[in-house]
Amino acid sequence: MLICHCNIITEKEIEETIIRLLDQDRWQLIVPAKVYHAMNKRGRCCSCFPNVVETIIRVTEDYHTRSVTSGADIVSHLDRVRTLRDQYGRKAHERRTASHRAA
Template sequence: MLVCQCNLITQKEVEDTIIDLLNQDPWQLIVPAKVYHAMKKRGRCCGCFPNVVETIIRVTEQYHRDAEQSAEIICYLDRVRQLRDEFGRKFNERRSTGHRAA
């Protein structure tokens, strides 16, 4: 599945990049810009960033659950999800409600 149409980046590429970053340092802060930089890409329209944030949260949560460090990270990720639901969803991809993709 394509995550970024501007750069033709797939979900699998984003997930693999996040796992590579977590293997380097499991407790680093991973943001979309860091993921794109690791892939040697750049955000163009940045409409995909909210979806990349969701992928970062999901992959990080699974990574730490597999490493049995879930107690600390799961609480933090739940808080990030709560904030995202409160503030981030209504401006998803910066498109109005009536916008239709071609």
């Protein structure tokens, strides 16, 4: 599936990059900018970043589930990532409140 239309990046390419980053350091915080930098790309319109974040979470969960890690470490790390995503990513859209109307 095509994730980034601006750079023509597929979901498989993003998943491979995330796994490569996790192989280097399995507990690093991976964000879309780090994934794009590892691929020698950059976000242009950045509308793909929410999908990239979801892919990062899914691949990270799968990676740690397959590895020999205690379940408590996985849960606490991913809960922190989800909390940051909820805090900074989904509640505000372009810093507008839900009651904001253009007309």
